[in-house]
Amino acid sequence: MSEASATVHTTHEQTFVSKYIISFDHKMIGKQFLMYGLIMLLLGGALALMVRWQLAYPEKPLPLIGASENYLENSEVTTFMDGLWDNWLSQDSDDQNWLTKRMPVGIITPAFYNALFTMHATIMVFFVVMPILVGAFGNFLIPLMIGTKDMAFPALNMLSFWVAVIAALIMMAGFFVPGGHAATGWTGYPPLSSDPTWTGVDWGQNLWCISLIVLGVSSLMGSINYITTILNMRAPGMTLMRMPLVIWSLFIVAILLLLALPVLTSALAMLVLDRLAGTTFFNIEGGGDPLLWQHLFWFFGHPEVYILILPAMGIASEIIPVFARKPIFGYKAMVYAMASLAFLGWIVWGHHMFQSGMNPTLGATFMISTMVIAVPSAIKTFNWLGTLWGGNIKFSIPMLNSIAFVSMFVIGGLSGIFMASNAVDIFIHDTYFIVAHIHYVVFGGSIFGIFAAVYYWFPKMFGRMMNNKFAHIHFWISIVAFNCTFFPMHILGVGGHMRRIYNPMQYEFLQNFEGMNIFITLSAFVLGFGQLIFLYNAFYSAFKGKKAEDNPWKANTLEWSAPTPPPHGNFLTPPTVYHGPYEYSVPDMEEDFLPQIEKR
Amino acid sequence: MEVKRDIIPEVRLKEKFQFDGTDNAPPPLQNGDDGNNFGGFNENQELSKRNAIIAMILFLGAEVMLFAGLIGAFITFKFGAEVWPPSDQPRLPLDITTVNTLVLLLSGGFMVRALRLLKSYKINKIKNALWITLILGIVFLSIQGFEWMRLISYGVTLKSGVFGGTFYLLIGCHAIHCIGAVLWLGIATFKFNKSSARSQSLNISLAGMYWLLVVLLWPVLFIFVYL
Numbered sequence: 001m002s003e004a005s006a007t008v009h010t011t012h013e014q015t016f017v018s019k020y021i022i023s024f025d026h027k028m029i030g031k032q033f034l035m036y037g038l039i040m041l042l043l044g045g046a047l048a049l050m051v052r053w054q055l056a057y058p059e060k061p062l063p064l065i066g067a068s069e070n071y072l073e074n075s076e077v078t079t080f081m082d083g084l085w086d087n088w089l090s091q092d093s094d095d096q097n098w099l100t101k102r103m104p105v106g107i108i109t110p111a112f113y114n115a116l117f118t119m120h121a122t123i124m125v126f127f128v129v130m131p132i133l134v135g136a137f138g139n140f141l142i143p144l145m146i147g148t149k150d151m152a153f154p155a156l157n158m159l160s161f162w163v164a165v166i167a168a169l170i171m172m173a174g175f176f177v178p179g180g181h182a183a184t185g186w187t188g189y190p191p192l193s194s195d196p197t198w199t200g201v202d203w204g205q206n207l208w209c210i211s212l213i214v215l216g217v218s219s220l221m222g223s224i225n226y227i228t229t230i231l232n233m234r235a236p237g238m239t240l241m242r243m244p245l246v247i248w249s250l251f252i253v254a255i256l257l258l259l260a261l262p263v264l265t266s267a268l269a270m271l272v273l274d275r276l277a278g279t280t281f282f283n284i285e286g287g288g289d290p291l292l293w294q295h296l297f298w299f300f301g302h303p304e305v306y307i308l309i310l311p312a313m314g315i316a317s318e319i320i321p322v323f324a325r326k327p328i329f330g331y332k333a334m335v336y337a338m339a340s341l342a343f344l345g346w347i348v349w350g351h352h353m354f355q356s357g358m359n360p361t362l363g364a365t366f367m368i369s370t371m372v373i374a375v376p377s378a379i380k381t382f383n384w385l386g387t388l389w390g391g392n393i394k395f396s397i398p399m400l401n402s403i404a405f406v407s408m409f410v411i412g413g414l415s416g417i418f419m420a421s422n423a424v425d426i427f428i429h430d431t432y433f434i435v436a437h438i439h440y441v442v443f444g445g446s447i448f449g450i451f452a453a454v455y456y457w458f459p460k461m462f463g464r465m466m467n468n469k470f471a472h473i474h475f476w477i478s479i480v481a482f483n484c485t486f487f488p489m490h491i492l493g494v495g496g497h498m499r500r501i502y503n504p505m506q507y508e509f510l511q512n513f514e515g516m517n518i519f520i521t522l523s524a525f526v527l528g529f530g531q532l533i534f535l536y537n538a539f540y541s542a543f544k545g546k547k548a549e550d551n552p553w554k555a556n557t558l559e560w561s562a563p564t565p566p567p568h569g570n571f572l573t574p575p576t577v578y579h580g581p582y583e584y585s586v587p588d589m590e591e592d593f594l595p596q597i598e599k600r
Numbered sequence: 601m602e603v604k605r606d607i608i609p610e611v612r613l614k615e616k617f618q619f620d621g622t623d624n625a626p627p628p629l630q631n632g633d634d635g636n637n638f639g640g641f642n643e644n645q646e647l648s649k650r651n652a653i654i655a656m657i658l659f660l661g662a663e664v665m666l667f668a669g670l671i672g673a674f675i676t677f678k679f680g681a682e683v684w685p686p687s688d689q690p691r692l693p694l695d696i697t698t699v700n701t702l703v704l705l706l707s708g709g710f711m712v713r714a715l716r717l718l719k720s721y722k723i724n725k726i727k728n729a730l731w732i733t734l735i736l737g738i739v740f741l742s743i744q745g746f747e748w749m750r751l752i753s754y755g756v757t758l759k760s761g762v763f764g765g766t767f768y769l770l771i772g773c774h775a776i777h778c779i780g781a782v783l784w785l786g787i788a789t790f791k792f793n794k795s796s797a798r799s800q801s802l803n804i805s806l807a808g809m810y811w812l813l814v815v816l817l818w819p820v821l822f823i824f825v826y827l
């Protein structure tokens with residue numbers, strides 16, 4: 001490792017490969033992670049829309065690629081797709097192609113449906129939100145905001161990205177192996193996942209496990225790098241309590257990653273051995289215990305959900321003071337609240353297992369610890385509100401997305417408290433209520449945090465502003481369509497609509513929900529296609545956007561004192577920090593902000 | 601609203617700060633700061649040394665969590681079972697493993713001695729301690745390997761229920777770490793001599809830390825698995 005850290009070069013001509021591909025520069029690695037996450041976002045989104053289609057129009061051909069009604073009823077070829085399907089399906093069943101095996105005539109098969117929702121969640125959690133929030137913004141922001149040239153271990157950093165790419169390729173390969181991809185839900189509960197005979201999924205599940213193990217290695221390298229950099233590479237004067245909150249959040253997340261992922265790795269290793277080497281860790285007949293997986297998975301899993309949300313919290317804490325032109329309310333309380341969230345996150349995993357037949361006393365303990373988590377969450381929320389209170393608020397695009405983050409997180413946090421109650425959870429466990437909760441915290445929280453962060457730091461990353469009009473259209477479509485999509489799921493859940501079912505219309509008591517399911521699906525399509533505006537805006541602006549100034553938002557943190565875009569090595573002169581990051585509207589000063597590098 | 605402002609005076613910044621993990625100790629300013637060497641960058645030897653040590657500690661933390669997961673699984677099985685080891689499985693060799701545990705702990709002792717001496721540049725003494733560490737480590741591994749062969753011949757395999765499965769997973773995972781650590785430490789020791797002492801001592805420290813993790817994990821595994 002010591003050798004690796006010595007490999008960074010000063011300014012010299014870089015080839016295309018060393019600049020864009022095998023880059024050691026934290027800013028380029030951050031951009032690589034951003035690209036990676038956005039590409040996977042497209043894929044994960046497409047899978048979600050297919051799931052939604054099936055739930056609203058069960059066993060009807062998908063739009064555009066499905067065969068026509070006429071073909072289904074009379075076998076008459078009328079459209080172009082009819083012709084293709086007709087041709088494909090007339091072949092021998094052995095010769096049939098990828099599509100006809102998974103969705104003949106455009107109708108999703110039950111087996112493929114299971115793979116769809118499994119991979120949707122897996123991709124979104126591990127390949128979208130984590131790479132973007134932790135990989136992209138962690139890499140881009142940490143050295144810039146603590147005032148150093150690069151990460152502690154640039155080579156390790158480069159490796160961490162490419163190992164993540166390998167993990168993604170392994171995961172993608174699962175779509176193409178016989179038996180299809182993993183189909184057990186992202187939680188991979190055995191015995192469904194440990195024994196191929198239940199699902200018929202063979203190498204799909206193996207690749208799922210292996211990919212996540214490899215991804216764990218990537219995250220391990222990243223988190224070691226982040227923690228070391230933050231502990232040891234801060235600019236003179238940048239004390240821990242002068243660090244921007246987003247750096248605090250990434251620091252805490254790196255610790256969570258470091259300690260939580262190895263536990264998942266141990267569980268995944270056992271699962272792979274069960275599948276490939278004939279062990280019986282999760283198989284009762286061999287003396288194993290399927291519940292063990294749930295314990296290990298959720299011992300990792302709950303810290304994991306904080307890995308997904310904490311950086312977004314940090315981002316909101318960064319953006320809200322800038323556009324309220326006020327110091328953050330309760331800086332220290334924010335830091336301690338994040339630390340206690342991270343700590344409490346380790347002792348609540350049982351709330352995912354209330355229905356697993358655990359000892360009721362234990363269940364009550366987990367219920368109480370889970371409810372305690374609401375306290376630091378509330379502290380953070382009220383501090384954001386306190387920052388907004390009486391501020392000179394400017395509803396810029398990053399600000400709108402940050403406020404959306406806070407609002408959606410509140411709804412998601414509140415539904416969390418419902419589910420934390422043991423008695424209530426008996427009723428809503430494994431229903432759409434859970435799905436609503438997940439999406440309010442992860443989409444409403446993390447993804448809106450990502451939007452805010454991209455809009456806010458885009459000028460520094462690419463040296464250009466994003467288009468404001470497109471950004472506003474994207475924001476309003478997203479926030480409205482998001483709520484139309486996910487709010488009704490609470491009602492579905494209370495009505496008993498199970499999650500992970502293929503066809504709700506099979507159940508008499510769910511047939512009344514057909515209209516609501518269709519409404520949700522239509523909103524989901526609006527939401528999904530609305531994201532194309534965002535992607536278009538990002539790619540267009542990266543090349544054609546208005547040139548950005550060094551400090552377009554008049555913010556204090558160090559990255560805005562660096563040139564735009566920052567050169568190799570980030571700062572022209574070594575920064576020295578004189579005070580905390582949130583000195584806005586300082587009395588008796590000409591400007592209403594005071595950059596961290598400026599002496600008063 | 602009143603804004604609290606604490607400004608570090610110029611003078612304090614010019615001091616060389618010592619990092620002690622507390623809030624008030626920013627990283628040191630580099631000597632001969634020429635603008636190419638700020639914010640703690642790699643050119644600075646001391647800094648990258650400290651980086652490497654911190655990284656190693658973090659890595660060991662992750663390793664401990666990996667073993668925690670495996671040990672957790674083992675405990676579930678062991679204390680969940682009515683009879684352990686299951687009646688159709690052979691007992692594990694307690695006597696020889698106890699001796700072996702002592703061998704490994706002794707090896708750890710010599711490692712500590714080598715690390716203590718590292719700053720003194722008494723090259724020969726350090727090298728001797730390191731070689732003894734390594735030899736004891738290899739003895740430990742050989743005895744383990746030998747015992748494994750015997751267990752396999754008695755029919756304890758990965759497939760013989762959770763008893764065999766957890767045994768090989770847990771002890772095997774430790775063995776892999778042990779082999780890796782011996783190789784790393786061996787190469788580092790081999791490279792370590794009078795002329796390279798300065799540059800290699802960091803490598804020895806890191807490998808030594810890793811070895812100590814392997815040594816200290818073992819008694820925990822021994823207590824759970826063998827006793």
Ligand code: HEM
Pocket residue numbers: 187305306308309351352370371373374377412413414415416417419420421425428429430434437438441442445446
């Ligand atoms: C006040 C804070 C929170 C509380 C009290 C809470 C509580 C819960 C409970 C009790 C469950 C299990 C419900 C069940 O399966 O029956 C759950 C599920 C879940 N929560 Fe939260 N939660 C909170 C915040 C969060 C945050 C911040 C995130 C992510 C960023 C999150 C993500 C999830 C996910 C992904 C699941 C579903 C896991 C699955 O079964 O697939 N939660 N939450």
Ligand SMILES: [Cu+2]
Pocket residue numbers: 301302305348349351352
């Ligand atoms: Cu949880």
